[in-house]
Amino acid sequence: xxxxxxxxxxxxxxxxxxxxxxxxxxxxxxxxxxxxxxxxxxxxxxxxxxxxxxxxxxxxxxxxxxxxxxxxxxxxxxxxxxxxxxxxxxxxxxxxxxxxxxxxxxxxxxxxxxxxxxxxxxxxxxxxxxxxxxxxxxxxxxxxxxxxxxxxxxxxxxxxxxxxxxxxxxxxxxxxxxxxxxxxxxxxxxxxxxxxxxxxxxxxxxxxxxxxxxxxxxxxxxxxxxxxxxxxxxxxxxxxxxxxxxxxxxxxxxxxxxxxxxxxxxxxxxxxxxxxxxxxxxxxxxxxxxxxxxxxxxxxxxxxxxxxx
Amino acid sequence: xxxxxxxxxxxxxxxxxxxxxxxxxxxxxxxxxxxxxxxxxxxxxxxxxxxxxxxxxxxxxxxxxxxxxxxxxxxxxxxxxxxxxxxxxxxxxxxxxxxxxxxxxxxxxxxxxxxxxxxxxxxxxxxxxxxxxxxxxxxxxxxxxxxxxxxxxxxxxxxxxxxxxxxxxxxxxxxxxxxxxxxxxxxxxxxxxxxxxxxxxxxxxxxxxxxxxxxxxxxxxxxxxxxxxxxxxxxxxxxxxxxxxxxxxxxxxxxxxxxxxxxxxxxxxxxxxxxxxxxxxxxxxxxxxxxxxxxxxxxxxxxxxxxxxxxxxxxxxxxxxxxx
Numbered sequence: 001x002x003x004x005x006x007x008x009x010x011x012x013x014x015x016x017x018x019x020x021x022x023x024x025x026x027x028x029x030x031x032x033x034x035x036x037x038x039x040x041x042x043x044x045x046x047x048x049x050x051x052x053x054x055x056x057x058x059x060x061x062x063x064x065x066x067x068x069x070x071x072x073x074x075x076x077x078x079x080x081x082x083x084x085x086x087x088x089x090x091x092x093x094x095x096x097x098x099x100x101x102x103x104x105x106x107x108x109x110x111x112x113x114x115x116x117x118x119x120x121x122x123x124x125x126x127x128x129x130x131x132x133x134x135x136x137x138x139x140x141x142x143x144x145x146x147x148x149x150x151x152x153x154x155x156x157x158x159x160x161x162x163x164x165x166x167x168x169x170x171x172x173x174x175x176x177x178x179x180x181x182x183x184x185x186x187x188x189x190x191x192x193x194x195x196x197x198x199x200x201x202x203x204x205x206x207x208x209x210x211x212x213x214x215x216x217x218x219x220x221x222x223x224x225x226x227x228x229x230x231x232x233x234x235x236x237x238x239x240x241x242x243x244x245x246x247x248x249x250x251x252x253x254x255x256x257x258x259x260x261x262x263x264x265x266x267x268x269x270x271x272x273x274x275x276x277x278x279x280x281x282x283x284x285x286x287x288x289x290x291x292x293x294x295x296x297x298x299x300x301x302x303x304x305x306x307x308x309x
Numbered sequence: 310x311x312x313x314x315x316x317x318x319x320x321x322x323x324x325x326x327x328x329x330x331x332x333x334x335x336x337x338x339x340x341x342x343x344x345x346x347x348x349x350x351x352x353x354x355x356x357x358x359x360x361x362x363x364x365x366x367x368x369x370x371x372x373x374x375x376x377x378x379x380x381x382x383x384x385x386x387x388x389x390x391x392x393x394x395x396x397x398x399x400x401x402x403x404x405x406x407x408x409x410x411x412x413x414x415x416x417x418x419x420x421x422x423x424x425x426x427x428x429x430x431x432x433x434x435x436x437x438x439x440x441x442x443x444x445x446x447x448x449x450x451x452x453x454x455x456x457x458x459x460x461x462x463x464x465x466x467x468x469x470x471x472x473x474x475x476x477x478x479x480x481x482x483x484x485x486x487x488x489x490x491x492x493x494x495x496x497x498x499x500x501x502x503x504x505x506x507x508x509x510x511x512x513x514x515x516x517x518x519x520x521x522x523x524x525x526x527x528x529x530x531x532x533x534x535x536x537x538x539x540x541x542x543x544x545x546x547x548x549x550x551x552x553x554x555x556x557x558x559x560x561x562x563x564x565x566x567x568x569x570x571x572x573x574x575x576x577x578x579x580x581x582x583x584x585x586x587x588x589x590x591x592x593x594x595x596x597x598x599x600x601x602x603x604x605x606x607x608x609x610x611x612x613x614x615x616x617x618x619x620x621x622x623x624x625x626x627x628x629x630x631x632x633x
Contacts, residue, residue, distance in 0.1 A: 057433075109616050110570055112378075112433045113560075117612040120557050124606025131600075228602075236441050239434065249431050281453055285445020292438035295430045303429070 003246045007261045014268045022275040032154055034264075034271050039160035040222065041263040043215035045238040045245075046167055047097075047208030049259045052242055053171075054201060055184040055251025056111035058100060058208045061238055063122035066231025068093040068216035070126055073135040073226035082142045089220070090213040096122065097209015101202035119235070127228045136225030146222030156218050160260070163211075167256040180204060184251025236287050241266050243294035250302060266290065328565045328579065328586045328615070335586065339593030346596045353475065357543075359588035360481035361386075361552075363581065364536040365559035366566075367488045368529035370580045373563050373570060375504040375525055377425060377432040382533045383555035384443035385417045387548065389537035391447045393463075394456035394547025403462040411534040417443055418530015422523030440556075447549035456547035467542025477539045484532070489577050501525060502574060554605075561608050562587050565615045569623070587611075 019026040044061050051058040068089040076085025096118065103114035148155045171177035179200045182190040191197050220226055245262030247254025269290070270283060340347040365382050372379050389410040396406035417439055424435040471479045492498035500521045503511045511518045541547055566583025568575025587608060594604045 059433075103613065107617050108620065109613070113564075113570060113616065114613065116433075116557070116560075117609045117616075119609075120554070121606045121609030121613075123554075124602045124604065124609060127602030128600050128606065236437060239437065243434075249434060279449065279452075281448035282445055284441040285449065288438045288441025288443075288445060291441065292424060292430070292435060295434050295438070296424075296428055299429050 004255065004258050004261060007244070007246060007258065007265070011261060011264050011268065014265065014272070018268065018272045018275065022272075024275050025271070030271070030275075032157075034267050036154040036156050036222075037271070038260070038263040038267040039154075039156040040215065040219060041237055041241050041267060042160050042260050043156075043163065043211060043218060044234055045241040045259050045263055046163060046256055047204075047211030048238050049242050049245070049247050049254060049256055050167075050171075050180060050204045051111065051208050052247050052249060053180050053184045053251060053254055054204050055187065056104060056201070056204075057115060057249070058097075058205065059112060059115040059235060059239075060096065060100060060118035060122060061208060061212045062231045062233070062235035063119045063126070064093055064096045064209055064212035064231070065216045065219060065234055066228070067122045067126045067129070068096075068213045069220045069230050070130055070135070070226045070228065072217055073138075073220055074129075076138060076142070077135055082139065085142075086217050089217045090210060093213020093216060094206055094210040096212070097206040098202070100209060101205030104205060105198040105201050123232070126231070130226075130228040132228070134225055134227045138221070138224055143221050143224055146218050146220070146224075156222065159214075159218060163214075164256060164260055171256060176200070176203070181252050184253075186252070233284075236284065236291065237266055240287050240291045240294065243291060243298060246298075248298050248302065249295065250298075328567065328582045331565070332582055332586045332589060335589050335593060339589065339596065343593050343596040346593055351592065351596070353478075355585070355588045355592045356478045357475050358592065359584050360477035361536050361539050362555070362558050362562060362587065363481045363584045364484055364532045364539070365529075365555060366562040366580050366584050367484060367577060368525065368532045369556075369559045370563045370566070370568050370575050370577055371488075371492075371501050371525040372432075372529055373560070373568050374502055374575045375522055376570060377525070378436060378560065379421060379526060379529045380433060380436040380556055381417060381421060381439040381443055382529060382559060383552040383557075384440040384447070385414055385530055385533040386536050386540065386552040386555060387550055388417075388443045388447040388450075389414045389534040390541045390551055391451055391456055391547040391549055393537050393541050394459045395450065397459040397463060398456055400460075403466065406463075407535075407538055410537045411531060414530040414532070414534020414537070415527060416530065418527040418533070419523065421530065422526035425526060426519050426522045444549070444553070451547070451549045453549060457545075459541070459545060459547070463538070463542050464545050467539070477543070480535075480539060484535075485577065485581060492577055497521065497524075506574070558587055558608060561612045561615075564612055564619075567619070569619060 015025075024030055044065060048058050048061050071092050072085045072089030075088040076082060079085065100115055100118055103109045103118075104111050107114075145155055150158060171180065179190065179195045182193070182195055183197055183200055187197060219230065223230070241262035242254070242259050243249070243262065244265050245254065245258030245260070247258055266287070269286060273282060273286065345351060365386070369379060369382070392413050393406045393410040396409055397403065421436055421439055424430045424439070425432045467476055469476050474482070492501070500511060500516055500518070504518060504522050508518055540552060544551065562583035563575070563580050564570075564583070565586055566575070566579035566581070568579060590607060590611065591604050594607065595601070
């Protein structure tokens with residue numbers, strides 16, 4: 001918890017700096033915009049956080065968002081039913097998660113390479129499926145999910161809060177959630193203490209896929225259009241958010257709250273660059289530097305902790 | 310190896326990488342069903358298309374043998390291409406431009422090596438970070454636009470045919486022989502495979518294991534820089550996202566070629582077969598008018614299938630004599 005508090009202070013410092021240097025930052029619309037953007041990043045990164053907590057990884061989340069969004073959009077357009085479209089996106093996202101889980105548990109493939117293969121498979125299928133088309137213009141009722149407000153607060157923030165709450169209870173207060181940490185901390189010990197490791201891993205990868213499916217629907221509602229490249233730039237920021245949030249790539253250490261703080265930090269940096277009128281082309285560079293710094297801190301902290309033991 | 314029975318069976322199955330059989334099957338299928346596939350110009354075309362991939366897959370083999378990975382190669386190649394094209398556009402000599410592209414690649418390779426080896430960062434995330442950095446630099450340098458008007462020197466070099474062989478194939482062949490020489494006839498080769506399998510022994514034997522390890526990533530960056538020469542020559546321009554994702558093809562070729570992520574074993578010959586398999590698959594699907602997007606997806610499926618087969622064969626018998 002102390003770690004999260006330090007990170008929140010960092011967020012406050014960045015926000016303070018932005019408030020001092022730009023006029024537009026400290027306005028209600030901009031703050032709400034930052035929170036909405038961070039909520040979307042959090043939704044994608046939350047399932048990813050669970051996989052990393054088990055000592056694995058899900059590199060396919062961005063591509064999964066892409067194809068799930070395109071499928072949801074297609075079904076929504078052709079059937080005219082919001083519910084059917086949303087269900088399609090969610091179900092497909094979860095299906096990808098199930099396949100990822102089986103590759104990791106049944107076929108025993110290393111998670112990073114299995115989900116990396118999945119990333120490119122999904123990317124290819126998405127481009128083929130869309131064939132260069134753009135699907136846009138959804139009903140106002142659906143779009144409210146992404147761009148609407150409820151008591152003046154953007155709807156995605158409620159979605160984020162609901163899943164942060166549910167995820168927090170899951171990871172902190174349920175046996176299932178404790179199992180996730182135990183597997184990441186020491187897989188063999190977890191197995192010996194009676195945790196069904198494979199079943200838990202299957203669950204975690206399925207959740208990661210389902211969260212990508214959910215994020216896809218909120219994204220779709222926000223953008224009001226679906227294109228093949230919709231998920232392409234999402235992977236690196238999602239991983240960055242998890243790592244900035246203090247979840248260790250080595251498993252067993254981290255939290256969903258941390259990931260939210262990570263998503264907030266990243267969104268503030270991007271927002272600051274926009275407000276300072278920095279060319280958007282700088283964003284992958286900055287995200288890349290942040291990722292390397294965050295992993296470096298993770299590794300160094302771990303080495304220091306090991307030296308102390 | 311005292312468990313002679315299963316070891317022998319495993320040996321015979323493993324001595325030809327699975328991709329060898331797959332390549333023959335693909336060649337057969339496409340020759341029958343793909344109109345215009347089995348023609349000399351098209352076969353030559355596959356060779357030319359595979360050249361850039363081979364340049365990346367050679368060092369990727371060594372990196373994967375050390376249980377590492379380099380996800381930044383495609384982005385570094387794109388950046389080196391942008392640098393090459395920009396220098397040529399501004400009237401610099403071809404030699405200077407090539408040196409700069411190679412230098413940019415080498416710098417990224419050394420950075421990757423330092424991150425992974427010196428700082429101990431997990432390779433797939435560290436190189437994902439440098440992917441973002443390389444891509445960002447390329448986008449900032451070009452403003453997201455193509456760099457055109459690169460003059461005649463590079464296209465002329467690219468169109469040349471030393472000894473009657475297309476330049477890119479000759480270039481890739483020289484690279485293959487150079488890597489093969491280092492792996493087979495110098496100690497570096499055995500050091501690299503020891504890095505993945507038995508690092509401790511290497512250190513005890515007094516080898517600068519870290520230096521060799523950083524060297525594999527440096528080679529990856531350098532080859533990505535040099536590959537820019539072929540790619541830029543082919544498209545006669547530089548584009549900041551020209552080679553994004555090509556690292557996936559390279560990883561696919563290495564895995565399909567039988568190099569294992571976990572055992573520190575692999576061969577450059579296997580990788581060559583892997584590269585040709587990817588090349589034939591893409592070209593054949595193209596000839597049969599399958600969309601390029603589905604080609605990407607098919608390689609994703611191919612990689613996962615190859616990993617599964619690798620598991621199954623490894624279970625058949627302990628790997629024997631499968632190293633270079």
